[in-house]
Amino acid sequence: MLGASLGFGAWGLGFLRRRFLGPILFCVVLAAEAASAAEVVPPKPPAYFNDYANVVSKEKARVLNEKLAQFERETSNQVLVAVFRKMQSDSSIEDYAQRIAQAWGVGQKSQSGGNGVVLLVFIDDRKMSIQVGYGLEGTLPDVTAFDIRSRHINPHFKNGDYEGGLEEGIDLICKAIRGEYRGDGETALEKRRTSGASSGCGPLGFLVMLIVVLVIIRLGRRKGGYGYTGLGGPFVSSGWGSGWSSGSSSSSSSSGGGFSGFSGGGGSFGGGGSSGSW
């Protein structure tokens, strides 16, 4: 009996190996290949202004972030800025930037497909892109985006003045798209916080929360009593690149008028805007 089952087991293994090992190996090889060739779309950033390359002072970054959050409250337009060190793609900046903007879902989907603008800067590649959502192609046409990029941001960047270039660019983008839509005084995230407090916490939400809390407790123990400072703020930076951890410094509470977080609205991007190098 035992022998028979053992024999069967061995046969079963052999069968499994013959049947499935090939495809499994093939899949592994494919996945490895895909990983080496594929591009990396960075995860959705936690803020409106995200400096992963450390070219802007913390203070300035906070001011610009607050400005963009306020802009969404007033106009419902979402303008998101992300500064990275390097592109993680072999594609052109236009294609890569479009895919990133689309993946992050900047802008409210309900406003003609998406009223978002994404300004992406890759310092080491000396490349940047302004991606304009479907809903703003009318107010921020390619010519205007090109003008903002080449005549207003580029001169600053050429002198290494990233802070000045970004500030001027943000101002001009906001100026161009103001007036197209009206906001209702809240960002998407704030809206979700106020309305979703009761409905959003189903059993699944509770379970996820429980797991998160447990994991945090475990992590805390493993660190042997050190406070887990990274969780001080409302958001945990995912550490992409040389992560700009937002909450770890002064704005440790979400209530104290500190840091305004970004939450996308599923906006779509059709390739409008302007891209290039400086």
Added chain:
Amino acid sequence: MKTSLGFGKLLLLVSLFSLTGCGTYNRLVTLEQTVNKKWADVQSVYQRRADLIPNLVSTVAGAANFEKSTLTEVTNARASVGQVKLDPSKAPTDAAELEKFQQAQGQLSTALSRLLVVSENYPQLRATASFQGLQAQLEGTENRISVERNNFNTAVQEYNTALERFPTNMLNKMFGFKARPFFTAAPGAEKAPEVKFDFNKPSPAATP
């Protein structure tokens, strides 16, 4: 015996239909509508490009001594694009039809990028605001074209997959759903256009 077999078949068909029937049909209709919508988007960005061309041609033609052959090529390509008429509200079902459309548009793409490359030789033209504006618009339009083509292909893939899946594939013929062809990458589309400059002609910089 004979009748019972027929009855069995009928039963099978009925049960298949009731299993998959309405939901599948509705799903296919939705997917087909999406494909058509994406097709309309593709058409509109191509139209947008075609609309830019008269302006571009007149701006460039105004520049002193601009190479005439490049301009004629663009104008001709624009004309041949206009001749390939496809229904903008319904995605084509015939692969050859789409191929023809794609070929005409591809020719226009090549002619346009050649024009832009040739314009590098005319710094005065490139310095004008109107040319820079047109170039920015043209670049944006090309980006939009590639995005919409991708979106269209994704929609077609989803629809075609739904069609081919069992047991839908047994029903789709009954309702007349047809698979749709994709856009394919044009051979050599990833290469930059080849441009030959004729240096025997007086160069534009030398003329006053």
